[in-house]
Amino acid sequence: MTIVEQNSAKPESGPRRQRLKRKSLLATGVGNLLEWFDWTIYTVASVYIAGSLFNSGNPMSALLSTLAVFAVGFLMRPIGGLVFGPLADKLGRRRVLLTTMFLMAGASLGIALIPSYAAIGSWASLLLLLARLIQGFAHGGESTTSYAYTAEIAPAKRRGLWSSTVFIAVGSGSLLATLFMAVLTGLISKSEMMEWGWRVPFAAGAMLAVAALWLRSGMMESEHVAAVPSASAPAPWSKKQVFSAGVKLFLYEAGSTLTYYTWVTSAAIYAIGVRGMDPGQAFVMSVIAQVVYIVFLPVSGWISDHWGRKTTTLISLLGIAATVFPLWGLMTNEPWTLLVAQTAGLLLVAFITGSKPAAISEQIPNRYRTRIFGVSISLGVAICGGTASYLSTWLYSIGSGWVFNIYVIAVAAVSSVVVLKWENNTGIPLEQV
Numbered sequence: 001m002t003i004v005e006q007n008s009a010k011p012e013s014g015p016r017r018q019r020l021k022r023k024s025l026l027a028t029g030v031g032n033l034l035e036w037f038d039w040t041i042y043t044v045a046s047v048y049i050a051g052s053l054f055n056s057g058n059p060m061s062a063l064l065s066t067l068a069v070f071a072v073g074f075l076m077r078p079i080g081g082l083v084f085g086p087l088a089d090k091l092g093r094r095r096v097l098l099t100t101m102f103l104m105a106g107a108s109l110g111i112a113l114i115p116s117y118a119a120i121g122s123w124a125s126l127l128l129l130l131a132r133l134i135q136g137f138a139h140g141g142e143s144t145t146s147y148a149y150t151a152e153i154a155p156a157k158r159r160g161l162w163s164s165t166v167f168i169a170v171g172s173g174s175l176l177a178t179l180f181m182a183v184l185t186g187l188i189s190k191s192e193m194m195e196w197g198w199r200v201p202f203a204a205g206a207m208l209a210v211a212a213l214w215l216r217s218g219m220m221e222s223e224h225v226a227a228v229p230s231a232s233a234p235a236p237w238s239k240k241q242v243f244s245a246g247v248k249l250f251l252y253e254a255g256s257t258l259t260y261y262t263w264v265t266s267a268a269i270y271a272i273g274v275r276g277m278d279p280g281q282a283f284v285m286s287v288i289a290q291v292v293y294i295v296f297l298p299v300s301g302w303i304s305d306h307w308g309r310k311t312t313t314l315i316s317l318l319g320i321a322a323t324v325f326p327l328w329g330l331m332t333n334e335p336w337t338l339l340v341a342q343t344a345g346l347l348l349v350a351f352i353t354g355s356k357p358a359a360i361s362e363q364i365p366n367r368y369r370t371r372i373f374g375v376s377i378s379l380g381v382a383i384c385g386g387t388a389s390y391l392s393t394w395l396y397s398i399g400s401g402w403v404f405n406i407y408v409i410a411v412a413a414v415s416s417v418v419v420l421k422w423e424n425n426t427g428i429p430l431e432q433v
Contacts, residue, residue, distance in 0.1 A: 009292025020220050021153050025162060027215035028146055029169040031101050034212050035142050036173030037180075038108040039135065043075075044181045048198035052116050053124040069129050071135035074386035078378035080140025085374020088141075089367070093149040093222045094140040096141055101216060103138035105209030107131040112202035118151045121261045143381075144374040151361035152222040157305060157427050159362075160312075160355035164301030167353040171294040174264070175287065177201065182283070224366040224430055241416035242368055246376045248418050249360060253380025256352050259320045261388035264290070264406055269389050271331050271338045274396045276337070285339040293346035300354030308426045309359035313419050316352035321343065362425035365433050384411065 042049070051263050054062035080100075088096040094117040110131045117124045146166060154162035188197050237245070268286040271277040304312040352359075364372050395404040425433055 021367070023215075024153055024219040025150065025165060027212070027219045028097065028150055029165045030215055031212045032142070032146055032166060032169035033173040033176070034205060034209050035101070035104050035139065036170045038104055038202070038209075039073075039139060040174040040177035041108075041181065041201045041205065042111075042132070044137075044178055045198040045201065048194050051112060051194050052198065053128050054117055056117070065125065067068065069125075069132050071386060072129065073132040073139070074382045076133050076136030077140035077143070077382055078340070078375060080137040080142075081144045081374030081378035082140075083137070083374075084141025085144050085371040087224065088145045088370035088374075092222045092225045092365065093145050093152070093370075094216070094219050096145045097149065097219070098213065098216050100138040100142040100145070101209060101213055103134055104142065105206045105213070107134040107138070107408045108202045108209070109206035112199040112206065122177060129166040133327065140374065140378045144370055144377060147357040147373055147377070148361055148369045149222055151357045152224045152366075152430060153220065154358070156359065156429055159358040160301040160304035160309065161298060162301070163356060163358040164297045166353045166357050167350075168294055168297050170353075171264075171297070173218060174289055175294070178283075178287065180204075212277035224369075237365065242372065245364060245368070246372050246380060248421075249364070249372060249376035250380050251418045252360070253377050255317050255412045256356065257381045257385035258388055258408060258411050259317065260349055261385045262320075262324070262392065263342060263349050266326075266389045267338065267342045267345065269393050270328070270396055271333075273393055274401075275331055276333045277331075277338060278333075280396040281335040281365075282338055285335045286342060289339055289342035289346055292343050293350055296347055296350045297354045299420060303351075303359075304358065308424060309355055309362060310419055310422050310424060310426075312351045313359055314416055316348050316350075317412045317416045317419065319348040319351070320414075323348065323410045324408050325402075328401065328405060358426075361430060362428070362433055363422055366430060382405050 050056075050059070050062035050065065054065050056062055084096050084100065109129075111128060114124055114127045114131070124422070150163055150166050151159055184197055184200060185193055202428060268282050272279050272282050300312060323344065327345055330341045331337045360377075391407070392401070392404045395401050423433075
């Protein structure tokens with residue numbers, strides 16, 4: 001049976017249908033968690049990867065090369081979104097989510113098995129680059145499709161609450177990767193970490209992906225894929241309308257991803273590198289702040305179902321713009337200052353990420369959703385998200401941190417203008433968008 005036939009059939013209703021939706025939501029969340037675990041572990045283990053897969057004769061050059069490979073992964077995300085976005089419309093969300101999970105897991109296992117630079121020379125660095133290209137490609141398709149899929153299977157009146165599971169998984173995956181490395185470095189010696197220890201989390205992530213693939217194999221397909229438009233559905237968009245929607249979504253994503261990375265990663269890096277905070281204590285404070293953020297995400301998603309997506313998104317963007325100067329000014333070498341500042345910043349971030357899949361899905365019609373997501377979201381993340389930590393650290397290190405704060409304020413303001421023009425589609429059936 002084709003996807004069109006599947007979606008033109010009357011969907012099964014009742015408790016069984018709801019159980020299938022909840023199972024599909026769980027499968028998407030577990031997959032997201034493992035995708036972000038694999039993605040984040042590379043950053044956390046970068047020092048060890050640099051020593052093992054690059055020329056250790058120049059440690060700083062090796063580390064910079066490792067980080068450059070990380071950046072290349074970000075640059076591949078728009079390509080992944082560009083490829084998988086249209087495919088998710090044609091072949092279905094489920095197939096794409098299975099494919100991206102398989103690619104991410106395969107690349108992670110590949111990294112775990114790459115021979116050292118001492119064994120095969122520059123081939124080790126080249127194989128690492130190839131694996132990161134595959135991961136970035138898969139990541140672009142995963143984010144694009146999971147945003148749309150989660151919003152599409154959610155009950156209309158609880159779409160914000162269900163959408164919060166995406167960033168709960170994202171935050172939990174990143175946090176789990178950090179904790180995994182912290183435990184591992186505490187259990188084995190530095191030489192063992194350099195020799196083989198850093199490979200363990202990559203191999204573990206790949207093995208756990210088998211369970212995620214099994215869960216995803218039982219997911220339902222979105223009812224909106226290749227569905228025949230109803231008589232009440234809006235008229236098709238022109239190419240100009242599609243392009244305009246893509247630009248607006250990119251401007252929204254610029255503010256969303258910049259503010260996210262400013263408080264998830266940049267704050268701790270700034271506290272350690274610029275303010276001279278003890279790394280161990282900074283790590284603990286950052287973990288606590290991120291746990292508070294993750295716990296608050298479903299609350300913010302629930303609030304968006306009652307207050308509206310436009311309201312909660314503006315609370316986040318305008319709140320961060322108004323507090324970026326005082327909160328970054330609060331941080332010193334005292335650990336509690338990072339805890340207070342990062343927690344406050346992340347609580348504001350939660351008002352946008354807690355309902356993000358719902359918010360953007362309610363602005364783009366079914367027939368264009370994943371293809372527009374694929375380009376606009378991935379470009380926004382690559383341009384504004386991937387550069388946030390570098391820009392903030394560099395500008396603050398040369399005494400021009402105020403420039404970064406102005407940059408955050410300006411981008412958040414532009415995003416806010418876009419959001420102010422949104423249609424209030426909170427809670428409506430997606431086929432009416």
